[in-house]
Amino acid sequence: MTRAERLLVLIQKLRCYRYPVTAAVLAESLGVSKRTLYRDIAQLQHQGARIEGSAGVGYMLREGFILPPLMFSSDEIEALVLGLQWVAQNADEMLGQAAVDVQAKVRAVLPERMAEVLDLPALKLGPSEHQVTSCHLSALRDAIRHQFVVELAYHDQQGRSSSRRIWPMAIAFFDASRVLVAWCELRQDFRHFRTDRIDSLCVHEERYPRHRQTLLHTWKAQMGITD
Incomplete structure (x- = not known):
């Protein structure tokens, strides 16, 4: 070593x-x-x-x-590059650009002996079988970050429309969909909303009353999720 x-x-x-x-x-x-x-x-x-x-x-x-990035191992750099490739291809435009910028910053400080791992990666991300829209993801990420209340116009699998006021907590990235985890004021319970079924949204500069971390812990317990 x-x-x-x-x-x-x-x-x-x-x-x-x-x-x-x-x-x-x-x-x-x-x-x-x-x-x-x-x-x-x-x-x-x-x-x-x-x-x-x-x-x-x-x-x-x-x-x-x-x-410091110069202390990354080759395996860690490969993991970083593969993850950044995935984000660049599958996230919204702003997050995708952020992934590109991160890779450029890492490249700028890597010693030359390790730069090849990043410039000519041995691991490549293949094309996805599913085309998933990234519409609304940037606005939802911002709302989650600031714990803002969001109002949605949403339609379910049967095409039925509804209006919801929610407290957004997290976004799950699945292969064929993106799912927003939120507390729904109408249902007074946690609900999951596919982002491709959101017709429109309005982010209010109103912070919801419970802390996001507390909500997430409660949601995980309810879902039986353990870290």
């Missing part, structure tokens, strides 16, 4: 702890001496990692540190 790879593993291990972990435990898990571990901690702190603690007490990684 190279030092760069070891630093990557060390950061990942620190992220798993919500309390200070001693240098002895970290050093043993990495198969290095405590002296080497102290040097690695110092190097990560120099690179901007918010690692707090000291020898004999333990170390803890605070939130906010973004791992």
Whole structure:
């Protein structure tokens, strides 16, 4: 294992702890001496990692540190590129462009020895068997982000139309459809709306009263979903 790879593993291990972990435990898990571990901690702190603690007490990684792309492994870059390809092809225009921009930013900071993994990826995304409309996705994503109430004109599978005021929480991307998860004020319960059946929508600058995270936890429990 190279030092760069070891630093990557060390950061990942620190992220798993919500309390200070001693240098002895970290050093043993990495198969290095405590002296080497102290040097690695110092190097990560120099690179901007918010690692707090000291020898004999333990170390803890605070939130906010973004791992430099130069520390990505080849497998991680391939996973990143494949995921970005999928988003560029299957999301709305704004999110697709964001995926293209992310790839360009990663490419700009990668060392040349790793750039080929991104420039000439071994993994390619094939064409989809389903053409799924991305209409309304950008507006819905914005409403979810800000926890805004949305009013929908919607038709069901039988073509019956209805008007709903909803609290949007998440969008599920299936192969043949995109499904909005929301709390429906009319039904006073969670409902799922296929985005291709939304005829029109209006995003109100009115925040719904319950926190989105709380709603999602309740929805997952109701659906029997475990993470």
